Amino acid sequence: MIQVSNIERFATHDGPGIRTTIFLKGCTLHCPWCANPETWSIQPVLLHDASKCIQCRRCETICPNHAITFPFTWKQDLCSDCRKCEDICLAEAISFSGRKMEIADLAAEVCKDWDYYEQSHGGVTISGGEPFTQFEAFLALLKACKAAGLHVAVETTGNFTQEKLLQALPYIDCFLMDCKHLDADKLAAVTGGNLALIQANFAYLSKHCPDKVIVRMPVIPRFNEDCCKDVIDYAKSLHFKEVHLLPFHTMGKSKWHQMQKDFHYEKDAMMDKESLLPYVDYGKARGIHVQIGG
Template sequence: MERKKKGGVKVIFNIQKCSIHDGEGLRTLVFFKGCPLKCKWCANPESQNYDEEIMESPVRCVGCGACRDACPKGAILEDGSIDRTLCDNCMKCIDVCYAEAKKITGRAYTTEELYKEIEKDRPFYSRFGGGVTFSGGEPLTHGQQLRDIAEMCHEKGIHVVVESCGYGDFEKFKMALPYIDAMFMDIKHIDTAVHKELTGAGNALILNNIKKISEYGIPLTIRTPIVPGLTDREENITGIAKFVAELPTAKEYELLAYHSFGESKYKALGRKYSLEGTETPSDKKMRELVKAGNRILSEYGKQCCWTKNNNKEVVK
């Protein structure tokens, strides 16, 4: 089966319906594939590479051996799993796996095809409010494609939000900014050396992009994932809060409690999860950090918060 990337939007790895956490109202979440960062806690490891990949589900394997016979590289082991050092992603095993123990993650859409998927949810937007949220991966690294789909949604009256790690070339994504109504942007750590250790890149470009986007006038929510032992020190939160305080369009700083929901995906991709055994931070810890953030932000008319059971908590 021949697979060719199409023009317009690049590879998308998921379209999620009826989200309530990534913008106002009911949202359609569109996940771009590909990210320049490699965060240790990434819950969507299938989002990191820009190309299609194979994900495995051993419990579905019936042991028929068809994938082993089809693989030209001899990359399929006796138990049906893939030796990733040999695999070149030719996808021939996918074509013969009727049990769907091996699936492709990622699909190329044209702008028109993607808009049709988003348009299906317009009745929900009309009734409950909401719109589309472009996430990833990192949508800002798909500058032209993000601009094309955001413009189409904007012109059709669909509210557009972008979730971003902020790591991208401003000159290549600024064309999309006129069609974006709001953004959620991450700052993982205020110390650039620690940021590089945790994500593979420093934070200077990210902080600079956030400043430029705020100066452009787009409403921002800044987020930090709270990962025990990595990002959960009070000085990290207060340092980021001081940065948020100076952003003209940022009114809220949201802390996100770490979870391990994506751990099984690493195994499905043949990768090791480096944070195995890491626990979700306690409610007490989250409230302490929110309170620390608000000690900085309250005097600027801004707030730090976190969400538990769909309820936003602000601890002064």
């Protein structure tokens, strides 16, 4: 069994061709700009949409574990995942991120769009969260997808041990791997990431299969917006052929609110794609393809 947050069909920004993207639960990082904070916990997470809520408090009354109190607060440690609150909410203000699925059922779901993958040279992308977090189940999913003949891409932070990389590598065709910062202290302080671990994985992939790697950098205000050239140079030094600069966006903001959490970038506007265009030429001059967006 594997904990899944979401399945998105007909995705076109998560690797080549038309794809199905599976968002797995669980992450070892905690990036404050995250567009999918509901995936951090492997366990199910309640999302409460205050704009729909009519304050009837039926959810509070029905909860057998007193996990819901008002003003609306949900205590994950008290919740037994019975979903009675979701069922009783007439306003559809409550939803959950997280459902357990059998690996075989998930692979079968992905294979429904086989014709589209074939025509577009697409496949499946396993994302998160950090897909390596539920490692044993993730590995089983990789094997099932490969056995079905799918092209398999993985969106990853690279923040896992090399032992896990070696086990998963034979079943992965494409790594969409983040390089968020090259300063170990800053990366650790802001995201919890371990740069030594990430760079060891980049180095291994560079040595054994550089063509499988696309380096991705989310460009974030006041965190790494001055580091794009450094990341492009780093990718070039490791013989990778492609870097994607992902402009900061605020599309995940409402999820932070629905989890009763403050969004760190509340006052920041979406980043203008045009502002990153000079890096395309910077890459071209150095013989590496730089793309704005995924």
